[in-house]
Structures are given as C-alpha cells and as structure tokens.
Amino acid sequence: MKLELRGITKTFGTFTANDHIDVVVEPGQIHCLLGENGAGKSTLMNVLYGLYEPTAGEILVDGKSVSFRGPGDAMAAGIGMVHQHFMLVPVFTVAENVALGAETTKAGGFLDLEATKARIREISERYGFNVDPDALVEDLPVGVQQRVEIIKALVREAKVLILDEPTAVLTPQETDELLDIMRQLKASGTSILFISHKLREVKAVSDTITVIRRGKVVGSADPSASTTELAALMVGRPVNLSLGKAPAQPGDTTFRIRGLTVLASNGQRVVDGLDLEIAEGEILAVAGVQGNGQTELTEAILGLHEHVSGSITLDGKELVGRSVKEVLRAGVGFVPEDRTEDGLVGSFSVAENLILDLYDQGPYARGLAMSPEKVARNAESRIQEFDIRTPSGATPAGALSGGNQQKVVMARELSRPLRLFVASQPTRGVDVGSIEFLHRRIVEERDKGVPVLIVSTELDEVVELADRIAVLYKGRVVGVVPQDTPRDVLGLMMAGVPAEEAATEQTTAEHTAAAATQSTDEGDAGEQPGSVQA
Amino acid sequence: MNSQAVSKPESTDVLKKIFTGSALVSVLSVFLALVVGGLLIAATDKDVASTAGYFFARPTDFLSAFWSAATNSYVALFQGAVFAPGVSGPLGPFGPFMETLTIATPLITSGLGVALAFRAGLFNIGAQGQIIVSGTLAAYLGFAWHLPIVLHLLLVVVAGILGGAAWGGLVGYLKARTGAHEVILTIMFNYVALFALRWLLTTPAFLRPGESNPITPRLDDSALYPLIAGGQYRLHLGFIVAIGATVLVWWLLNRSTLGFEFRAIGANPKAALTAGVNVSRATILVMAIAGGLAGLSGVAQVAGTEKVLTDGVAASYGFDAITVALLGRSTPWGTFFAGLLFGAFRAGAVQMQIQTGTPIDIVLVVQSLIVLFIAAPPLVKAVFGMNRKKKAAASTVAGGAA
Numbered sequence: 001m002k003l004e005l006r007g008i009t010k011t012f013g014t015f016t017a018n019d020h021i022d023v024v025v026e027p028g029q030i031h032c033l034l035g036e037n038g039a040g041k042s043t044l045m046n047v048l049y050g051l052y053e054p055t056a057g058e059i060l061v062d063g064k065s066v067s068f069r070g071p072g073d074a075m076a077a078g079i080g081m082v083h084q085h086f087m088l089v090p091v092f093t094v095a096e097n098v099a100l101g102a103e104t105t106k107a108g109g110f111l112d113l114e115a116t117k118a119r120i121r122e123i124s125e126r127y128g129f130n131v132d133p134d135a136l137v138e139d140l141p142v143g144v145q146q147r148v149e150i151i152k153a154l155v156r157e158a159k160v161l162i163l164d165e166p167t168a169v170l171t172p173q174e175t176d177e178l179l180d181i182m183r184q185l186k187a188s189g190t191s192i193l194f195i196s197h198k199l200r201e202v203k204a205v206s207d208t209i210t211v212i213r214r215g216k217v218v219g220s221a222d223p224s225a226s227t228t229e230l231a232a233l234m235v236g237r238p239v240n241l242s243l244g245k246a247p248a249q250p251g252d253t254t255f256r257i258r259g260l261t262v263l264a265s266n267g268q269r270v271v272d273g274l275d276l277e278i279a280e281g282e283i284l285a286v287a288g289v290q291g292n293g294q295t296e297l298t299e300a301i302l303g304l305h306e307h308v309s310g311s312i313t314l315d316g317k318e319l320v321g322r323s324v325k326e327v328l329r330a331g332v333g334f335v336p337e338d339r340t341e342d343g344l345v346g347s348f349s350v351a352e353n354l355i356l357d358l359y360d361q362g363p364y365a366r367g368l369a370m371s372p373e374k375v376a377r378n379a380e381s382r383i384q385e386f387d388i389r390t391p392s393g394a395t396p397a398g399a400l401s402g403g404n405q406q407k408v409v410m411a412r413e414l415s416r417p418l419r420l421f422v423a424s425q426p427t428r429g430v431d432v433g434s435i436e437f438l439h440r441r442i443v444e445e446r447d448k449g450v451p452v453l454i455v456s457t458e459l460d461e462v463v464e465l466a467d468r469i470a471v472l473y474k475g476r477v478v479g480v481v482p483q484d485t486p487r488d489v490l491g492l493m494m495a496g497v498p499a500e501e502a503a504t505e506q507t508t509a510e511h512t513a514a515a516a517t518q519s520t521d522e523g524d525a526g527e528q529p530g531s532v533q534a
Numbered sequence: 535m536n537s538q539a540v541s542k543p544e545s546t547d548v549l550k551k552i553f554t555g556s557a558l559v560s561v562l563s564v565f566l567a568l569v570v571g572g573l574l575i576a577a578t579d580k581d582v583a584s585t586a587g588y589f590f591a592r593p594t595d596f597l598s599a600f601w602s603a604a605t606n607s608y609v610a611l612f613q614g615a616v617f618a619p620g621v622s623g624p625l626g627p628f629g630p631f632m633e634t635l636t637i638a639t640p641l642i643t644s645g646l647g648v649a650l651a652f653r654a655g656l657f658n659i660g661a662q663g664q665i666i667v668s669g670t671l672a673a674y675l676g677f678a679w680h681l682p683i684v685l686h687l688l689l690v691v692v693a694g695i696l697g698g699a700a701w702g703g704l705v706g707y708l709k710a711r712t713g714a715h716e717v718i719l720t721i722m723f724n725y726v727a728l729f730a731l732r733w734l735l736t737t738p739a740f741l742r743p744g745e746s747n748p749i750t751p752r753l754d755d756s757a758l759y760p761l762i763a764g765g766q767y768r769l770h771l772g773f774i775v776a777i778g779a780t781v782l783v784w785w786l787l788n789r790s791t792l793g794f795e796f797r798a799i800g801a802n803p804k805a806a807l808t809a810g811v812n813v814s815r816a817t818i819l820v821m822a823i824a825g826g827l828a829g830l831s832g833v834a835q836v837a838g839t840e841k842v843l844t845d846g847v848a849a850s851y852g853f854d855a856i857t858v859a860l861l862g863r864s865t866p867w868g869t870f871f872a873g874l875l876f877g878a879f880r881a882g883a884v885q886m887q888i889q890t891g892t893p894i895d896i897v898l899v900v901q902s903l904i905v906l907f908i909a910a911p912p913l914v915k916a917v918f919g920m921n922r923k924k925k926a927a928a929s930t931v932a933g934g935a936a
Binding site: 302323324334336341343344346347352357359368370 | 791795802804805807
C-alpha cells in the first residue's frame with residue numbers, strides 16, 4: 001500500500017504544528033520521520049491516524065484521497081499505529097487486548113478468543129515475536145508489550161505501520177530486537193513509518209529519511225548520510241556530537257559506597273553488596289540494562305529507600321539512615337530517572353520548579369514566609385544560564401518540551417554548591433541540541449571538583465561522559481573498567497560476564513552476537529559518511 | 535514507567551480537574567443551574583398548569599405565567615438574601631444581607647478547610663465531624679466555665695480551633711502512618727463525632743439543670759462573639775474571623791513554605807518526596823489546619839449564631855462545605871464567594887417560600903445542579919457553545935500535570 005500525505009497543515013489557534021508537510025511512503029519501505037521533540041511529528045501522526053482533522057491538505061491511500069473521522073477509519077484503511085505510550089489494558093491478557101475493539105465472535109455473539117489466540121500465535125511465529133497470548137499484559141516487559149501493540153495492528157491487517165518513538169522505552173537489546181522485527185515486517189511487504197529522533201536507529205533501519213523541523217519538512221536524507229549531517233539537518237545548526245572533554249583530574253576520594261544492599265518490598269535484593277567509590281573531579285558512569293539495580297542505587301543514596309543496609313559516606317559523613325532533606329543539605333545534587341514523575345511538579349511554574357528542593361532556605365524563604373520576588377529573580381537567571389526555552393518563568397513546567405524540562409531539573413540541582421552530583425538518565429527523551437548542552441554542564445561540574453555519578457542505560461552516553469565505567473548486573477558490580485573499554489566488552493559485561501573474561505572472550509572468539517547492545521557502525525559517535533547499515 | 539500510565543487510577547485526576555477547573559465554568563454552572571431551577575419552579579406552578587390547559591387558544595397566557603412564576607420566585611429569593619427595598623421595621627432593607635453573611639460564615643470557614651486539604655491532594659469530607667468536635671469543646675468551655683470578658687471568648691475560640699485540628703489531624707496521622715484512606719476515615723470520624731455528641735447530650739454535665747432535653751445551657755455572654763452590625767442583626771464577629779481565615783489561607787497557600795509543600799504533595803507527591811518534603815508531616819499538618827478551619831465554623835455556630843449546643847450544631851454545613859470548595863475551585867477567595875452565594879441561597883429560600891409558595895427544596899435542587907454542572911464542564915461548554923479546539927492545543931500542557 002502506498003501512503004501519501006500531501007500539503008498537510010494543522011494549526012492550533014495561532015500555532016502551526018504542521019506546515020504543508022509532504023511525505024510519501026512507498027510500499028514495503030521503512031520511511032523515517034526524523035525530528036526533535038516538539039517538531040510536530042506526533043501531531044502529523046495524529047492527523048494521519050484520524051485523531052486530528054487537518055486544517056489543510058489531504059491523505060492519499062494508493063493514490064485515492066481519503067478522510068479519516070477517527071482511528072477506526074484509519075484502521076479500516078490499513079493503517080496501524082503503535083503509540084509511544086502503549087494503549088493496553090494492563091489486567092487483560094494479550095489475547096484480550098488484541099481482541100478488544102475487533103472481537104471475533106461465534107454464533108450468538110459469544111467471544112471467540114481461541115480464534116484471536118490462533119492469529120496471535122501465527123503472527124508471533126512468523127516474525128519470531130515470542131508472545132504468549134495468555135500472558136497478562138502487566139506482567140510483560142516493556143519490549144514485549146510493544147510487540148503486543150504491533151500484533152494488534154497486524155491482526156487488523158495493517159499495511160502501513162506507524163511507530164511513534166518506539167525505542168524511547170526500550171533497553172539497547174530490546175531496541176535491536178525491534179529493529180530486526182521492523183526489517184522482517186518490511187520483507188513481508190508492510191510499510192513502516194518510523195518516527196524517531198535517535199540517529200543511530202534511524203540510520204540502521206530506514207530506506208528514506210524525511211527531516212522535520214518546527215512543523216516543516218526541511219529536507220530528506222539518505223540513511224548513508226553521516227550522523228553529524230543528520231543531526232545538523234534536524235537541529236538546524238551544526239552539532240558537535242562528540243564532547244571532547246579533557247581527561248579527568250581526580251582528587252581525593254570523597255564518596256564511598258560499602259556493601260550497599262537494598263531490599264525491594266518483596267524481599268528481593270535489588271542491590272546486593274555493592275561497593276563503589278568516586279573521587280572529586282571524576283565522572284563514574286554506571287552502565288547496565290534497565291532493572292539491574294540502578295534506580296534503587298540512586299534512590300538509596302538520596303534516602304528514598306527504607307530497607308537499606310551497608311554504608312554510603314560523603315566527605316566522611318554517613319548518608320544511610322538520613323532523610324532526603326538531610327542528604328540534599330549534605331550537598332548532594334540529584335537528577336531523577338523520570339523527570340515528570342520525580343523531578344518536576346508539572347502544574348507548578350518553571351520558577352517554582354527551579355526551587356523545588358530549596359523552597360525553605362534562604363534567600364527564598366525566611367521562616368515560613370517565601371519571597372516570590374527572589375524566586376522569580378532566580379528563575380530569570382537560571383532560564384538564561386541554562387537556555388531554557390519557556391515563554392516565561394510563570395509557565396507551568398509541564399508545558400515545556402522534554403529537553404527543557406530536563407534543563408529545569410538540571411538547573412535546579414546545579415544551582416547550589418555541590419559535594420556530589422548524581423544524575424540518572426540525564427538525557428532520556430531529550431533532543432539532540434539539549435543533550436550536547438546538558439553533557440557539557442555535567443563535565444563542567446566535574447571540572448569544578450565534584451564527584452559525579454551518572455546512571456544511564458544508553459551505552460553511547462556512558463562512553464561519552466564516563467571517566468570510569470561501572471557495569472551493574474543483578475544489583476552487583478560486574479566490574480569497574482576504564483572509559484576506553486570496547487563496547488563489545490561492555491555489552492558482555494552488561495550480560496553478567498566478568499571484565500577479564502569478557503575481554504578475553506572478545507579477543508579470542510567471534511562472540512559479537514552476545515554483545516547485542518551496539519552495532520559497529522557507531523564508532524566515535526559516527527563521523528564516517530556512508531557508513532553501513534543492514 | 536511511561537508504559538504503565540494506562541494503569542494509573544484516573545479517579546483522582548478527575549477529582550483534581552473538577553476541583554481546580556476554571557472560574558468561568560463555575561459562574562456559568564451557577565447561571566445554568568438557576569435557569570434549570572427556574573424551569574422547575576415554573577413547571578410546578580399552579581397558574582402555569584392552568585394556563586397550559588388552553589395553551590393553543592392563548593399561548594401568551596401560558597408564557598407570561600411561566601415567566602412570572604420563575605422570576606417572582608427568584609425576586610423573592612433575592613429580596614430574602616440581599617436587599618429588600620421599602621422594608622421598614624427593625625431590620626431595614628439590609629436585614630436579609632446581614633442574615634446571608636451570618637449563614638455564610640460557617641460555610642466559608644469549613645469550605646476553606648475542604649479546599650486547603652484538597653490542594654494537598656486530600657479529599658477531606660470530615661468537616662462535619664470537625665465542626666461537631668470543635669463546637670462541643672467550645673460550647674462546654676462557654677457555658678461551664680466562667681471567665682472574664684475577652685479571655686473567655688479567646689479561650690472558646692482557641693479550644694474550638696484545637697478541637698477541630700485534633701479531629702482532622704488524627705485523620706492525617708492515621709493516613710500518614712498506616713496508609714488508610716482519608717475519605718473512609720473522615721466519613722467514620724463524622725459518625726464518631728456525631729454519636730459521641732448525642733451521648734454527651736444525655737449526660738448531666740451538658741444539660742440544663744433539671745431538664746432532659748438534649749440542649750445545653752446558653753453560653754455565657756463573655757464567651758459569645760460580639761455582634762458587629764448592631765443589636766438587631768445576628769451578624770457576629772465570626773464573619774470577620776472568616777475573612778481573616780480566608781486571607782490567612784491565601785497567604786499560607788501562596789506565600790509560605792508550608793503551602794508550597796502542601797501544593798507540591800497535592801500535585802505530585804513523588805516529586806515532593808524526591809525534593810526532600812516530609813510527606814507524612816505535611817499530610818498531618820494540612821489535615822490539622824483544615825480541621826482547625828472547620829473548627830472555626832463550630833465556634834461560629836455555638837458562640838455566634840446558635841448560642842447553645844445541640845446535636846444539630848453542624849446542620850449540614852460540613853457537607854455543604856464540600857460543594858462550596860468545589861464551586862470556589864479550591865482557591866481561598868473562590869471559596870469565600872461561593873460561601874456567600876450559598877449563604878444567600880439559604881437565607882433567601884425562606885423568604886421565597888413565604889412570598890411565592892415555592893418550596894425551599896428548590897434551592898437544594900439548584901445547589902445540586904451547580905455541583906452537577908461543575909462536575910461536567912464539557913456539558914456547560916456545549917450549552918454555551920464554547921470553542922473546544924483551543925483546548926486540544928493546550929492538552930499537552932495538562933498532560934504534564936498528572
């Protein structure tokens with residue numbers, strides 16, 4: 001099926017989200033829409049899926065103009081969509097979720113789940129999805145939930161599949177698996193419209209790339225274009241993808257973790273006898289697949305966990321057993337993993353969010369009374385310093401783009417003198433332009449002589465920022481290795497193989513498959529034009 | 535996890551939207567409720583019914599009867615609540631307004647209690663119990679103790695505030711320590727308070743000497759709020775206290791570190807926790823302050839309006855307070871004016887029944903309709919043809935708030 005968007009324009013009041021966008025998805029192609037957060041990709045997809053009515057322009061399916069009144073029409077026309085946030089009922093089984101809205105029935109209107117299950121098994125086998133139709137969705141890992149969404153679309157005979165930022169919630173392995181699935185779907189004739197801002201994935205899987213910036217198509221590119229070219233096109237100015245930071249000048253070791261154990265509420269040891277130390281002026285990056293204890297490690301440092309044993313010392317002072325406020329007062333800056341959940345109050349203004357953990361201290365408060373002027377003045381200077389793109393300090397933080405929200409969190413945490421800086425997933429869901437900026441700020445903090453702990457599931461980021469890398473697996477440190485350790489070795493370690501073993505295994509055997517996290521075309525952030533893709 | 539967003543309970547989000555929606559929706563809801571109430575009044579009117587019999591012969595009779603039935607009732611309501619022109623007598627034309635202010639006083643303070651708790655994400659429906667406990671304490675000190683003039687009143691007020699605060703704070707404590715839900719707790723606490731009071735009103739300590747009627751002796755004059763609009767009106771100092779409470783709550787919410795904490799735990803408790811807010815402490819505090827505000831209503835009742843304690847001390851003020859906070863969008867001044875409006879309804883309803891025979895219950899219908907319309911903003915917007923397209927553009931804004 002050939003899908004064509006012609007001159008699509010969508011305005012909200014005076015704001016133009018899409019401005020005469022033309023996109024043609026040829027049959028059996030993976031067509032990528034590349035653009036930063038807020039470029040208008042999602043709006044375009046909602047127009048295509050019948051959720052918004054376009055202000056102008058038309059959608060053509062196989063050359064015929066169609067108009068969609070809602071997702072039902074779009075589905076009937078053969079368009080399937082996998083949303084960034086999954087639309088699944090957690091307490092339903094896979095089969096029930098797939099059947100929902102397109103139920104097969106037996107005579108008398110009885111639900112025929114067996115037919116749906118058979119379809120799921122068939123699709124699952126054909127593409128190697130490995131999905132059990134009887135599993136409850138809430139028990140499934142995120143990557144598998146996403147496959148359920150894809151199955152939902154395929155059961156409804158989708159010929160064009162829209163994937164909206166599908167890798168945002170996936171681990172590196174799951175991402176690679178998804179890319180494989182996309183290739184298989186393409187081979188079986190399904191067209192895919194792939195929306196992303198992650199250059200590596202886009203290059204790895206696309207046939208054609210259309211770049212969108214501020215609601216307009218600014219160009220199309222070949223997947224062989226270099227990442228720097230693509231990034232420049234996307235951001236609208238040259239972007240320096242490699243940080244080029246100076247070597248660390250480690251000072252005294254002021255932050256030590258000894259035998260840290262964190263128990264989850266079900267009694268499981270999510271962090272298990274962990275030892276780490278970080279010197280002043282050094283960045284230690286913790287690598288690992290999501291769910292190996294990283295979240296609990298950072299939360300334990302901040303004092304958010306109850307069942308913590310072992311010792312965490314900063315400047316010789318014990319942090320375990322202290323309240324969050326005491327830990328913050330000891331000079332710990334903390335950027336949580338999920339900024340909208342833990343880092344910001346969306347309905348509060350940017351200015352209020354910029355003092356979210358300083359609200360009861362001078363100069364913002366004296367006794368019980370707060371000073372709105374001081375808060376506003378602080379906001380002004382932080383907004384400028386961190387280049388936060390917001391109409392004003394009074395704008396609700398929830399209205400900002402992901403990158404700017406993260407800048408708010410980062411600006412707040414870096415706005416006081418620190419003795420330790422902890423940042424979890426510092427650039428998740430953040431656009432390329434902001435990533436560069438945030439990374440530089442982290443390195444600046446290191447150069448001020450602060451010990452920095454970075455936790456990231458993005459290996460690119462780990463390698464980019466780290467002076468040393470600690471790999472976490474099942475709550476234990478597999479090994480602490482230098483920054484220049486080959487990615488394949490890191491990948492093996494992330495699967496639990498000890499450092500020396502991983503290194504020898506890497507050199508002796510062709511075991512690249514095990515290091516499923518990274519394909520080799522990345523190199524040093526991909527400066528080679530015309531690099532290969534599968 | 536983002537993917538789990540679907541599994542989040544939506545009920546609290548819906549409540550939050552209803553309690554903090556736009557002021558315009560509030561105003562339109564009141565208007566719409568009055569229109570529907572007018573239709574109801576007219577539909578049940580005798581003249582309207584009789585003219586409807588010959589509607590096709592002379593429709594104008596029907597229409598004018600319809601119109602006058604509705605308008606007469608509302609005019610009477612207005613005259614009974616705000617201003618009665620040409621009335622001589624001891625009360626004068628402003629008598630109704632003084633009565634409105636008097637009735638509004640407990641509505642405002644307990645409404646503030648509900649609103650404040652709601653801003654911290656707590657659905658406090660225990661104002662009723664908090665009023666009862668504070669009223670009981672205040673009344674007892676008022677009639678059983680005999681103290682010098684200013685001191686006595688001060689003691690009564692403080693005791694009332696502390697009584698309400700303890701009753702509310704206990705709910706906060708139980709929630710913070712055990713995770714029990716505040717809605718269940720406050721409902722049960724309402725019953726406990728009410729039945730405890732009924733029992734107290736059978737004990738000699740609370741009854742008039744030699745009597746068994748469930749009514750306490752009159753409070754000492756030294757324990758009463760002074761009248762502030764002259765001896766002919768019931769309006770007492772409690773109203774000024776209510777204004778003061780409104781200012782205080784405004785300051786607390788918008789200018790104090792405590793209010794910052796309350797709003798933060800209300801809007802995003804996880805982020806508040808990560809920012810070092812002691813959520814347990816804030817929960818207990820906000821419930822205690824909310825209880826203290828409701829306690830002011832108890833004081834206003836026993837030391838101002840009623841001057842005695844009966845088991846009807848709270849009337850339905852504690853429940854109406856929820857509606858008042860709702861109509862006031864959980865903002866201090868919104869709650870203040872919503873309290874005035876509801877006070878006016880109550881004051882005017884009596885006059886309306888006397889003058890036009892329209893039953894008082896119609897006011898309850900109007901109040902209920904207001905809640906209904908506020909709870910369904912799309913309905914109100916559809917009725918007034920308000921453009922919803924702009925909302926779509928702003929929906930990303932709301933998304934972050936969850």
